[in-house]
Each structure stands twice: as C-alpha cells, then as structure tokens.
Amino acid sequence: MDEVKKGLEGVVVDESRVCKVDGEEGKIWYAGYDMDDLARESSYEELLFLLRNDRLPSGDELDGIRDEMAARRALPDGVAELVDREAERTAPMDLLRTSVSALASYDDEADNLDDPTDKCLGVLAKMPTVIARAHRVREGEEPVEPRDDLGHAENFLYTLHGEEPTEEEASAMDSTFILYAEHGMNASTFSACVTASTLANVYSSLTSAVGTLQGRLHGGATETVIDMLEDVGDASNAEPFVEEKVSNKGKIPGFGHRVYETVDPRCAHFRRHIETLNPDSELLAVADAVREEVEARLGDKGIFPNTDLYAGALYRELGVPPAFYTTLFAASRAAGWSAHIAEQIEDNRIMRPRVKFVGETGRGYVPVDER
Secondary structure: OOOOOHHHOOOOOOOOOOEEEEOOOOEEEEOOEEHHHHHHHOOHHHHHHHHHHOOOOOHHHHHHHHHHHHHOOOOOHHHHHHHHHHOOOOOHHHHHHHHHHHHHHHOOOOOOOOOHHHHHHHHHHHHHHHHHHHHHHHOOOOOOOOOOOOOHHHHHHHHHHOOOOOHHHHHHHHHHHHHOOOOOOOHHHHHHHHHHHOOOOHHHHHHHHHHHHOOOOOOOOHHHHHHHHHHHOOHHHHHHHHHHHHHOOOOOOOEOOOOOOOOOOOHHHHHHHHHHHOOOOHHHHHHHHHHHHHHHHHHHHOOOEOOHHHHHHHHHHOOOOHHHHHHHHHHHHHHHHHHHHHHHHHOOOOOOOOOOOOOOOOOOOOOHHHO
16 A cells, blocks of 8 residues: 655655755754854855856855856846836845746757756855845836945945945845755755756746745744734743743744754854844843743653744844745755755756545546436
8 A cells, every 4th residue: 555645754855965964963064064063154155156067166166156157147128127016026035036936038049958066056156135125126126236345245235225235234134045955855946856857948947936935834924923022022021922832832933943852953043143233132031031931841742942033033134024034945945955956957857746536436427417
C-alpha cells in the first residue's frame, strides 16, 4: 500500500549544496558557512556570489557583483508604469508577483536557460525597486530612482524614503536580506523548483515562488505578529494575554516552526538590530515579555520563537510599512530561489509525484436526460 505523506513532510526530493538547516540544534549553513557569521560580517551581494558559485568572492569579484547589481536596478518603463498604475489598488505581494512576471516581456531571450543565475540576478536587482516605488506611489510621493553608488540594502532604503540611511540602518537592512535569503526546501523554494523542472523560464519560476510565499502559512505571518504586539500594548499585559491564549488553545503568532525544535537562530540577529536602532523600543519590550511567558508555558512542548516575532519590529524601526513586510521577505529569499533554480536546471528531472486515488472506479455513465 502506498504511504501518503501529507505536506511531503520528511520526503527528500533532491540533493543540494545551497543550504543546511539543523532544526534540532537551531543552526543554518549557507553553502557550508555559518549563517550567524554571514549575518554579522557579510553583505547580501557577497551572499549572492556565494550561493551562485559555492565559494566566497575575492575583493575584485565582490566589486564586480556589486556593480552588476547596481547597473540592473532600474525598471523598464513598462514595468514602472505598471507599478504606478496599480500600486494604490493592488496588494503589494500581488503587485510584486505581477511585476516579476512582466519583466519577462523585456528580455528578448527570456527562455534561454544557458545562464539562469544571471537572469535571476537581474530580477533580484529590480525587486527592491518595485517595492520602494509601490510604497511611494501609495503614499502619494514621487518615486525615487535607484543609485549605482549605493549598496543593495542602502539603495533600497534610499529609494523607499528618499534619503540615505544611517550606517546602522543600512547594516540592519542588509542583515534582514541575509537572514531571509535561504532556508532549504521550503514551500516557495519547492514551488520554484517544480516550475523550473518543466524548463520554464526563470521569470515563471520566480513568479511561482512569489505567489507561494504570499500565503499566510509561509511568508505572510509577520504582519499578524505586529498586530498582536500592538494589541498587547505593554509588556505588563503579556502574562494575561498569553494565559488567555493558552487556556483557550489559541495560536500565538511568532511562535512555533515546522522545522525547529528550539529557538529559530535568526531571531537573535533581528533582535540585536532592533536594540541597536532603538534600545527603548516598546515593540521589543512587548515581544520579549510575550516570549518569556510563552517559553515558560510552552517551551517544554517545543514551542519557541520564530523570525516573525522580531522581524516586523525591525522593519518598523526601518520605516517599512506592514503591508510590505512579505515583499521584503520575497526580495530576500529570491537569492535562495535563484540558487535552487540553477541547481534544478543543471541536473534536471521533471517533478511528477503521484497521489493515492481514494475514489470509486467502474461507475457507469448515465446520459443527462436519464438522471
């Protein structure tokens, strides 16, 4: 009898050199390098090179990928017009997904898969531009064109707010890009690989991934956490809030993860940057208080904080509106999607799983006038 594994839990679908996640110990390695070290010392551009080439770049190579990213940030006129026209009435993730798809129209060799990482890089460079432009249009402000003399994270904050960020803000933004860049064969990455396995172009694969990440069970939970922290309001309210949730068997946003049996290792980095930017952050105080109460009551059941608990509070400090949190998750995770797409194409076999049929067979057809 065929064993059905709902959600494909525990099913190994392929081999990869991109990322290892140890849920028991709470560790992540990007191409063999400890995520903690990269989050503290590296940059998103350097991480992109690492995931593309399975090694760290030389100084000249790092300058090269920075220049390449900077040169490809500007949107084609048609995509800029799409964002301007739809930003006010379209949900940010829907607009980002549509914009990624639309970029294929401006690539005369969109279906050429000889160098998928290069095509993906062009999309990665433009995703923050789409996000920042959409935000400014929604706010009734003029879009800010990207600059080629700023790093990836620094330029995003510049195009979002119209002024250069501080060094601390740019560092925090860079870390968020790194922390969300890759996480193994999650739902959106799997979606990208399924699409890539058909030898669809990379725009289709990335569009599939963005659409999958939009779901609230995957990438859409950060906004919910911010709502929760604001509802709690003050650290002193954490105990009765958690007690009420636990008593009624309610879910507490920002806690629990399909993979981790301990605290999500990315939490410490999000929290560190909040403390640097605003040591008196009320959201941080509330998040810490809720965390203390949850761990005391549910830690023995394996319920620990995930990145959502602190990510939204950090985005708030960086001036990113809640409606755009998941778009930044997508712009970050696109690094991992791109690496997996390239792996899939390099050693491809179309994905074709089976389902166990549980219906009837041998049913006789009856013409409609005899039913």
